[in-house]
Amino acid sequence: MLIRYGYEMTFGCAAPTPMVCQLDVHPSCSPAIRAETPFASNPRVESWLYSDVFGNRCRRFLAPPGDLTISNYGVVEVSDRPDPVVPDAAEIPVADLPDETLLYLVGSRYVETDKLSQLAWDHFGHTASGWPRVQAICDFVNAHITFGYENARSTRTAYEAYVERTGVCRDFAHLALAFCRCMNIPARYANGYLGDIGVPPDPAPMDFNAWFEVFLGGKWYTFDARHNMPRIGRILIARGRDAADIPLVNSFGPHVLKTFSVVTEETDSVASPPLAGVPSRSAA
Known part of the structure; x- marks a missing residue:
């Protein structure tokens, strides 16, 4: 089964603001990705990835003053079967x-x-x-x-x-x-x-x-x-002890999340068009 996934977010910052986002899919999903666009931003910012202590991908960049829109989307191949159910899976002392x-x-x-x-x-x-x-x-x-x-x-x-x-x-x-x-x-x-x-x-x-x-x-x-x-x-992004370990967005300074859009849907093509037409959710 092919699934198209992606996001688009717009932040507003009053001053240059360092950010770390955990929005890239988990490394364990990489072999199943059939198409993916590079991380994009408007205005363009330099970004890079590093791995946290749990093995998740973290993207680091400096958001400029004003509005910044970031996005990424792709197509991944996943099983067409539901989550496994194993009733006899036992607890381990x-x-x-x-x-x-x-x-x-x-x-x-x-x-x-x-x-x-x-x-x-x-x-x-x-x-x-x-x-x-x-x-x-x-x-x-x-x-x-x-x-x-x-x-x-x-x-x-x-x-x-x-x-x-x-x-x-x-x-x-x-x-x-x-x-x-x-x-x-x-x-x-x-x-x-x-x-x-x-x-x-x-x-x-x-x-x-x-x-x-x-x-x-x-x-x-x-x-x-x-x-x-x-x-x-399911398309995994990150794992941790709880939500504090894997925030989608972590900023080192004030910011306003103005809008965001997320798409996850079955597709029959590896083409991954932008999120045009996907409803946006206002963070307000």
Whole structure:
């Protein structure tokens, strides 16, 4: 299956402002890219890529005073099958976990395992271990939180999402992966593109999505507490402990995100035209 993906964003800055954006697709997707335009900006700025400690691509540039529009788009080939479901994938005892997974068992900026540990055991201590337990967590979070863009808040933590019972996809992911960590299941945050493929189209303008991954049976598996069903066509951008590790845009000075457009859709051609006609979302 071929999927056309891309974004266009416009920032306003009062002064030269260093920025780091995590908008390039993850290196693991590179072999599947069939066409891609270079990063573009108006006015033109010099940019370069480096890898962060999690292996994600980070693009660095200096935004000039005034408006700056950046964009990138391409076509990637992905499986036409939904996210794998492996009901017998088992939990691994902490003592036997690989060293590199232990980072995803502890608290982080948006994931207060100390506040949520007892709640997690109260809710899920009785559930069957492994895949069924993670699915029970997704079922709970999906029913517990009401989704709404009007309820977005960049500072909301997993515990606050539990108490407030509202949020956007990142809040669903934070709370679910927090519960997993509390139950001694390594879990990490992920974001990227996810189009309306194989599901009824969402009338809202397209946006980036957040989900999470858990380590079961010696492998990382994708879970999505917001949609709570296997989906087709995920394109990974970045992974980290939580959203603080992989912000789409990180500026070292004030800026205003004026508009942005995102596209993720099935296509039958490797041609990747610009985002003309894609609805823009006002950041205001």
